[in-house]
Amino acid sequence: MTVAIDRATGERRGDRAPRSGLGRRLKQGYQKHWYAYAMIAPVVIVLGVLVLYPLVYGLYLTLTDANSLNTARTIGVNHIDATYKFIGLGNYKEILFGPLAYDRFWSHFLWTAFWTAACVFLHYTIGLGLALMLNQKLRGRTFYRLLLVVPWAVPTFVTVFSWRIMLADSGVINQVLHSLHLPEPQWLEDTFWQRFAAITVNTWCGVPFMMLSLLGGLQSIDPSLYEAAEMDGASTWQRFRHVTLPGLRAVSSTVVLLGVIWTFNQFAIIFLLFGPTGAPDAQILVTWAYYLGFGQQPRDFAQSAAYGVLLLSILTVFTSFYFRWLKRNDQLAV
Amino acid sequence: MSTTTLEKTEATPPAPQPGRHTRGRGERGTLGTTLLHGGLVVASLVALAPVAWLFYLSLGPDKDAYLHPGKILDSLSFSNYSYVLQHTAFFDWFKSTMIVALGTTLVGVFVAATTGYAVSRMRFPGYRQLMWVLLLTQAFPIAVLIVPMYQIFSDLGLIDTYGALILINCTTAVPYSAWLLKGYFDTIPFEIDEAGRVDGLTPFGTFFRLILPLSRPGLAVAAFYNFITAVAEVAFATTFLLDDSKYTFAVGLQTFVSEHDAQWNYMAATAVLIAIPVSVFFYLVQKNLVTGLTAGGTKG
Numbered sequence: 316m317t318v319a320i321d322r323a324t325g326e327r328r329g330d331r332a333p334r335s336g337l338g339r340r341l342k343q344g345y346q347k348h349w350y351a352y353a354m355i356a357p358v359v360i361v362l363g364v365l366v367l368y369p370l371v372y373g374l375y376l377t378l379t380d381a382n383s384l385n386t387a388r389t390i391g392v393n394h395i396d397a398t399y400k401f402i403g404l405g406n407y408k409e410i411l412f413g414p415l416a417y418d419r420f421w422s423h424f425l426w427t428a429f430w431t432a433a434c435v436f437l438h439y440t441i442g443l444g445l446a447l448m449l450n451q452k453l454r455g456r457t458f459y460r461l462l463l464v465v466p467w468a469v470p471t472f473v474t475v476f477s478w479r480i481m482l483a484d485s486g487v488i489n490q491v492l493h494s495l496h497l498p499e500p501q502w503l504e505d506t507f508w509q510r511f512a513a514i515t516v517n518t519w520c521g522v523p524f525m526m527l528s529l530l531g532g533l534q535s536i537d538p539s540l541y542e543a544a545e546m547d548g549a550s551t552w553q554r555f556r557h558v559t560l561p562g563l564r565a566v567s568s569t570v571v572l573l574g575v576i577w578t579f580n581q582f583a584i585i586f587l588l589f590g591p592t593g594a595p596d597a598q599i600l601v602t603w604a605y606y607l608g609f610g611q612q613p614r615d616f617a618q619s620a621a622y623g624v625l626l627l628s629i630l631t632v633f634t635s636f637y638f639r640w641l642k643r644n645d646q647l648a649v
Numbered sequence: 650m651s652t653t654t655l656e657k658t659e660a661t662p663p664a665p666q667p668g669r670h671t672r673g674r675g676e677r678g679t680l681g682t683t684l685l686h687g688g689l690v691v692a693s694l695v696a697l698a699p700v701a702w703l704f705y706l707s708l709g710p711d712k713d714a715y716l717h718p719g720k721i722l723d724s725l726s727f728s729n730y731s732y733v734l735q736h737t738a739f740f741d742w743f744k745s746t747m748i749v750a751l752g753t754t755l756v757g758v759f760v761a762a763t764t765g766y767a768v769s770r771m772r773f774p775g776y777r778q779l780m781w782v783l784l785l786t787q788a789f790p791i792a793v794l795i796v797p798m799y800q801i802f803s804d805l806g807l808i809d810t811y812g813a814l815i816l817i818n819c820t821t822a823v824p825y826s827a828w829l830l831k832g833y834f835d836t837i838p839f840e841i842d843e844a845g846r847v848d849g850l851t852p853f854g855t856f857f858r859l860i861l862p863l864s865r866p867g868l869a870v871a872a873f874y875n876f877i878t879a880v881a882e883v884a885f886a887t888t889f890l891l892d893d894s895k896y897t898f899a900v901g902l903q904t905f906v907s908e909h910d911a912q913w914n915y916m917a918a919t920a921v922l923i924a925i926p927v928s929v930f931f932y933l934v935q936k937n938l939v940t941g942l943t944a945g946g947t948k949g
Contacts, residue, residue: 348774350852354767355779357760358827365820366786366794373797386800448689451677455686462693464935468928469700470881472899473920476906477703480913485716487702519695527935576788583883587903604792608799609888616796623792630788 377406377621383614399617406621419603420622427579427599430514434581435574437518439567442525447559449526450533460530467523475587478516479503503589509597517584521577525570532566533559568641572634579630600626700924707917715913729918739919741894742901745811749886749897750879752815757822757875758830758868765830766856770842786824791884794820799888809891817885822878826871833867834860873934880927898923 381399388395410420449460466474481487482502489499500508536559544554585594585602591610598606600622608619677685706714707729709721733739767773768780798817799808807813837860845855861868883899890896893904902923905916 348771351767351771351773351776354763354771354852354856358764358783358823359779361760361819361823362782362786365816365823366789369794369797369801372801373793376797376800381800387804389806445689445692448685448692451685453682453685453689459689459693461932463689463696464932465696465700465928468931468935469924470877470899470927472881472883472902473703473924474699476902476916476920477699479906480706480715480917481699481702483715487715487718490718519699523696580788580790582791583881583899586883586887590906590908592908601790601792604790605795605884608792608796616800619792620796623790623794623796626790627788627793630790631785634785634788 373620374624376617377624378403379617380405381616381620383612383616386616406617407625410618410621410625422596423598423600423603426510426597427601430510430517430599431575431578433514434517434521434578435571437514438521438525438574438578439571441518441522443529443563445522445526446529446533449530463526464523466520467527471520471583472587474520475516475584478512478519479588482512503593506594506596509589509594513585513588513597516588517578517581520584521574525574528566528570529563532563536562572637575633575637576630579626703917703924704921706913707921709914709917712912712914729914730922733915733918733922737915737919738894738896738901739922742896742898745890745895746880746897746899748811749814749818750876752811753818753822753879754872754875756815756819757826758872760819761823761826761830761871762861762868763856764827766834766860768827769831769834770839771852783824783827787821787828789820795884795888798885802889808889809895811895814886814889814897817889818879818882822875825878826875829871829874830864830867833864833870837863870934873930877927877931 378401379399380402381397385397385399387397410416445463449456449463453459483489484501484503488502492499500511502508502512540558540562541554544558549557579599580601581599582601582605585597585599586605588594589597591606595606604619604622604626607615607622705718705721708725708727709715709718709729710724710726714721764779768776768783794817802808802813841859841863842855845859846852850858880897881899882897886897886900887903890900893901896904898919902916902919905912905919
């Protein structure tokens with residue numbers, strides 16, 4: 316670690332030397348900003364090359380009819396040049412308003428919205444419940460905490476497979492249901508149960524993060540506030556409502572935003588739970604876009620990229636409204 | 650300000666005698682305690698069950714063992730593990746995973762460090778935009794970048810290379826790290842910077858000589874986080890790695906379960922072999938991770 320840092324220092328000092336002339340000239344008014352810009356330069360360059368350029372290129376692709384049959388490719392020694400052409404906003408028009416728009420986009424959009432809302436709601440309420448329980452004085456608290464974090468500690472791509480075995484037709488969950496004489500749903504075949512299973516698995520995976528974040532929030536609430544509330548004769552519910560919840564507001568606003576973003580973009584769970592080709596109706600927009608671009612033949616690159624752009628727009632709009640809403644609430648609170 | 654200190658000094662005396670504290674608020678009888686333990690036990694079992702089940706199945710005799718789990722008890726063995734270690738590409742996958750994850754970690758943290766510091770300490774024209782970009786890039790759906798990236802890397806002939814995967818992982822690792830590190834730098838007192846400046850250090854000097862050595866824990870958390878995320882990355886690795894000896898674990902594990910055949914027993918054994926080190930690693934850093942992830946939060 317030390318070596319690496321020292322090396323970094325050396326490099327920094329090294330490449331600063333030739334720029335010092337420029338630095339001296341700008342020293343008067345811009346000194347502070349100059350340093351700031353030099354410091355953010357690595358990230359700006361990396362993001363420019365790795366994010367901005369592909370993004371612009373992707374935007375261009377969405378305005379074409381590119382697919383795996385007409386893009387540039389190399390087969391053996393032969394190089395075939397790209398033959399796709401510019402079609403303007405045709406892809407967006409087809410996705411949003413075309414004859415198959417409902418089956419292909421809007422049905423997935425509604426399901427994605429429901430999926431995000433349901434998962435984040437379950438993550439938050441279950442996480443808060445567990446955090447409140449863990450925040451009590453209790454024997455074995457650390458032990459419980461360790462166990463409850465397991466779903467986050469084990470990588471998702473491992474646990475999803477475990478759920479897949481358990482939810483299989485004659486898997487352990489249906490065996491248990493059978494022995495209880497309850498109906499045995501086809502978890503991984505029937506659309507309703509596929510969606511149910513997907514939400515269950517994602518809830519299971521996402522609760523620990525919420526729980527730990529909210530537990531941290533709970534522990535940072537000043538105990539004297541509870542004492543004061545008690546003096547004033549507040550009931551348990553009133554203390555929860557007027558001390559705990561306001562105390563959690565900062566943490567909550569962050570984790571809910573992260574939760575929405577992560578759940579909306581959750582690729583691994585649905586992709587791995589149903590396999591690359593299974594469950595067309597339980598695909599959320601992200602996995603559906605992936606299917607269009609990489610799961611089918613011919614690969615429809617242009618439409619897949621257009622879905623990507625639409626997804627990003629949805630998230631951007633959501634995030635800016637969310638921040639506006641937060642800001643307004645804060646002003647009201649002050 | 651003076652009132653807060655006063656309140657605090659008043660609040661400290663009751664601390665040594667927690668008896669009053671519990672009686673006051675947690676009016677919890679035996680029933681309450683039982684319910685609390687009951688709830689937590691159930692939740693813990695739910696949290697543990699899928700992982701435990703996977704471990705149990707990995708000891709089973711064949712790929713259909715999951716259909717009659719009772720019989721596994723009669724024939725517990727580690728034969729699936731020896732098969733996976735000897736007859737599959739497990740160690741190739743291990744090597745690929747390590748190359749990709751360590752590469753992502755190093756690039757992510759080193760590129761992001763100065764930026765984290767700059768956005769923590771300095772306000773400059775474009776600050777808000779940069780924070781917005783850092784936040785938004787974390788929110789990028791994979792679908793936005795995967796198609797153009799695939800085209801670009803095909804043109805460059807970089808499909809099926811570790812370098813391509815590392816670069817792609819960096820699209821999320823770099824903004825994440827900058828965000829995490831900003832959160833950590835925010836916790837280091839500004840007085841240290843001021844002291845450095847008074848002693849004639851430039852902002853770079855302050856950062857490299859004072860702040861960086863103090864933020865080793867923060868750097869470590871960012872590194873661990875990048876590492877774990879890169880190990881668990883599914884979509885890009887599945888798309889960009891073609892040769893099965895180059896697969897990372899996230900791709901390799903999928904190969905046991907195809908449409909035609911599902912070798913659940915080997916899958917389970919491999920999954921356990923992956924899960925144990927990753928989760929041990931996770932537990933070591935977990936506490937810092939949560940504070941790191943939420944600290945950068947809404948302050949932007």
